[in-house]
Amino acid sequence: MLHLITTRLLGAIPVLLLVTMAIFGLLRLAPGDAAELLLPDDATEEQIAETREAWGLDRPIWAQYGQFIGNLARFDLGESYRYRAPVFELIGERLPATLELSFYALVMAIVIAVPLGMIAALNKGKIIDAIVSVISISGVSAPSFWVGILLVLFFSGYLNLFPSSGRLPYGVSVPSVTGFVTFDALIAGSFDTFLQALKYLALPALTLTLAMIGIISRITRAAVIDAGQEEHVFTAVAKGMKRGTIVRRHLMPNAAIPIVTIIGLELGALISGSIIVEVVFSWPGIGTLLFQAISVRDMPLTTGAVASYTILFIALNLLIDIFYVLIDPRLRGHKA
Amino acid sequence: MKFDFLNLKFIIGAFLLGFVLFLALFGNLITPFTANKQSLMDSLLPPLSGGHILGTDHLGRDILARMISGARVSLAIAASVVVISGVVGVIVGALSGYLRGTWDLVTQKIVESFWAFPPILLAIAILAFFGQSLTNVILALTIQRWIPYSRMSRAQAMVLRSLAYVESSRVMGGGLAWVMRRHILPNLMASAIIVGTFSMATAILAEASLSFLGLGVPPQIATWGGMLAEGRSYITRAWWLAVMPGVGIFITVLSLNLLGDWLRDQYDPKKTLNLI
Numbered sequence: 001m002l003h004l005i006t007t008r009l010l011g012a013i014p015v016l017l018l019v020t021m022a023i024f025g026l027l028r029l030a031p032g033d034a035a036e037l038l039l040p041d042d043a044t045e046e047q048i049a050e051t052r053e054a055w056g057l058d059r060p061i062w063a064q065y066g067q068f069i070g071n072l073a074r075f076d077l078g079e080s081y082r083y084r085a086p087v088f089e090l091i092g093e094r095l096p097a098t099l100e101l102s103f104y105a106l107v108m109a110i111v112i113a114v115p116l117g118m119i120a121a122l123n124k125g126k127i128i129d130a131i132v133s134v135i136s137i138s139g140v141s142a143p144s145f146w147v148g149i150l151l152v153l154f155f156s157g158y159l160n161l162f163p164s165s166g167r168l169p170y171g172v173s174v175p176s177v178t179g180f181v182t183f184d185a186l187i188a189g190s191f192d193t194f195l196q197a198l199k200y201l202a203l204p205a206l207t208l209t210l211a212m213i214g215i216i217s218r219i220t221r222a223a224v225i226d227a228g229q230e231e232h233v234f235t236a237v238a239k240g241m242k243r244g245t246i247v248r249r250h251l252m253p254n255a256a257i258p259i260v261t262i263i264g265l266e267l268g269a270l271i272s273g274s275i276i277v278e279v280v281f282s283w284p285g286i287g288t289l290l291f292q293a294i295s296v297r298d299m300p301l302t303t304g305a306v307a308s309y310t311i312l313f314i315a316l317n318l319l320i321d322i323f324y325v326l327i328d329p330r331l332r333g334h335k336a
Numbered sequence: 337m338k339f340d341f342l343n344l345k346f347i348i349g350a351f352l353l354g355f356v357l358f359l360a361l362f363g364n365l366i367t368p369f370t371a372n373k374q375s376l377m378d379s380l381l382p383p384l385s386g387g388h389i390l391g392t393d394h395l396g397r398d399i400l401a402r403m404i405s406g407a408r409v410s411l412a413i414a415a416s417v418v419v420i421s422g423v424v425g426v427i428v429g430a431l432s433g434y435l436r437g438t439w440d441l442v443t444q445k446i447v448e449s450f451w452a453f454p455p456i457l458l459a460i461a462i463l464a465f466f467g468q469s470l471t472n473v474i475l476a477l478t479i480q481r482w483i484p485y486s487r488m489s490r491a492q493a494m495v496l497r498s499l500a501y502v503e504s505s506r507v508m509g510g511g512l513a514w515v516m517r518r519h520i521l522p523n524l525m526a527s528a529i530i531v532g533t534f535s536m537a538t539a540i541l542a543e544a545s546l547s548f549l550g551l552g553v554p555p556q557i558a559t560w561g562g563m564l565a566e567g568r569s570y571i572t573r574a575w576w577l578a579v580m581p582g583v584g585i586f587i588t589v590l591s592l593n594l595l596g597d598w599l600r601d602q603y604d605p606k607k608t609l610n611l612i
Contacts, residue, residue: 018449023461030465037465137597141590143541145548145561146582149568153579157572272456276545280568291549294464306461313454 008321012314017069019310024068027303028061038299040081054078072307080301082293087304091286095308096179097167098285102274103180104201105208106263113213114259117220122247124225132217139214144273148207148280155203162202165282169196204281211273212266219262220255227254256327264320271313343601349594356588360411363404371405371558373397380574391576393567397558399576403584406560409553410588413470414539417477418532424478425485426528430520432486433493435512443486450480456542463551470553477542484531489524496520526603533596537589544585560585 027034035052036043043051052058055078056067071077075088083090120132156164163169167181174184174193182201185194227233228251236246278287286305293301359366367389375396383391383399390399432440450458459476466472496502502519510518546552547561555562560581567577 014445015448015452018445019452022449022453022458026461026465031467137590137593138586141537141586141593143544143548143561143564143582143585143589145545146564146578146585149564149571149578149582153571153575268454271454275456275460276549279549290460294460295550299465302461302464306457309457310453314452 004325005322008318012318015314016311019314020069020072020307021065023303023307023310024065026306027068027299028064038078041297051078077304077307078300080293080298080304082296082298082301087300088308090289090301091304091308094284094286094289096176097181097283098274098278098287100180100182101201101204101208101278101283101285102270104182104205105212105274106270108205108209109212109216109266110263112209113216114220116213117217118224118247120217120221121224121228124221129221132221136214136218139210139212140218141214142210144207144211145276145280147210148203148277151203151207152280162199164203167197167200167284168193169200172196204277204283207277207280208270208273212269215266215269216259216262220259223255223258224251226258227251230254257324260320260323260327264317267316267320268313271309275309343598345594345598345601349591349598352587352591353595356407356411356584356591359404360407363400363407367398367400367404369398369401371397371401372556373401380570380577382574383576390580391574393563393577394570394574399563399580402558402563403560403580405558406563406581406584407588409557409559410540410543410585413473413477413543413553414536416474417481417539417543418536420474421478421482421535422485422528422532425482426489426521426524428482429486429489430493430516430524433490434497434516434520436494440490447483447486450483453480455480456545459542459546460549460551463546468551468554473543473546473552476546477539481535481539484535485528488527488531492524492527493520496523530596530599530603533592533599537592537596540585540589540592 027037030037033048035048035055035057038051038055039047055071056064059067077087079085080087080090116132116135120129123129152164155162168174172193174181174188174190177184177187181197182194185191185197230250233246233250236250274285275287275290277283278285279291282288286308290302290305290309292298293305369388375392378386378388378392378396379394381388381392381396383389385391388398388400390403392398393402428443432443453461458480462476462479463472466475496519502515505515505519543552544559544561544564547559548565550562550565552559552561563581564578567574567579567581570577
């Protein structure tokens, strides 16, 4: 078990190296001088020379890459010139908001989509299966920024139920413990703030959830149907085992693995979806930060945000890998 | 291969896609207006008023004309992306699976590192660093999209290389180019078309997302994503500005997903039993 986890962790190192190389490559290959790219347009010759030295841009390319990796490992990508603050400090401040939004969206997606897919599989070919597949294919086809706008139009514009932007009302704040506003509000004992935070979360989280429901329910359906083709299921049916017991004992454990796989693959969609949803709902996470950084050509901040997203994605995939071992007994003890 | 053309997925998918293609090709015959013609006197007209079938935007531009321009941009970009990434992906993957060895090892590492970026993020990064242009949008969308083709082709080529007729062709002196052209690539076409149909759907979504974020083609060209971004600020006063382009994206992507599903069903040899 421990062996497997260490192998996976070590396996992530070459990927991290390649990814940092790609980000470094983007910086180097971009038109114009990298030092000028990293500074605002009105930078003086002196500042350009300074940056060139700080990033080692006057040294050979492999030394530059080494320096870049070194900077990245120390979480130092210089200063954002829009915010006049260290890049990783800014990202650190915004990260909890992105994680909180993604967390609620993912939990909601799983809670809705997995049962939906199971119901469809168990009623294969019936009307309810057709309804689920219509929901699923529409969910995959609708662009999330449009869904978000429609939700705003209906729930904030028409019904006036939920706010359409931000994370908490202006002037309201909670002492930060976990960084998740909802959890912090509960820790501080303020149930009102907790409810308010949930209201602000509702529409962005729902938008992200709707984008994921389609694929998760479709894969769940396929996985449960596949699991039903196994001989031990035929035996169970033949010996007259109750339907509920078969589903619980024979179908769900076997369907769990493809479902976890697809949830793992969906993390990519979750992250890219969150960038767009954050922009639609002015959610103060890394996505809006990246968007603002790009629009003012704040390159250190852009590089930092891209690197953070990628590292986050690799880390989440690693977690999923480890989670496999927990749910699939066949993987335990193997030196896979 | 027997096709079941009466399938509902095929009928709806083909109808919707046909409709979008018709608008893109012959849309100019329906509306007398052009995409960028401003008329501030006629701004924010609701649909079906003043001769504007879908209404006008904040600058009095005809929404239908802009939708037609958007359809052209979306379809042209997505089609280029799908063709380029398909050709690159199938060839790279087929060579990997057929040759194995160093070539395979190197391409697998490249695949792995491209795949380690969340989708769209790499595209955003490329456009942020390299600036916006039609070529860069196509490049940004292609850079990750060839991977599914290459994975599929690699897996199938590995199976094909050990089949008797491929081996005999090699024994008879068939060179790499001959075996690839005659025996490997034709066998990958069906799967490539299925991957391509779904890939076209995601490419349209991705292009719209980039335009929405203001990172797509230059803003003077009307795109669905760009129209949506502009229409957002008028959502409470004039809903059609943001709703219409979304409908365009939705039905195009839906039609491709339906057709992709239908194609996959046609080629799926696995028929499942229905016990519980």
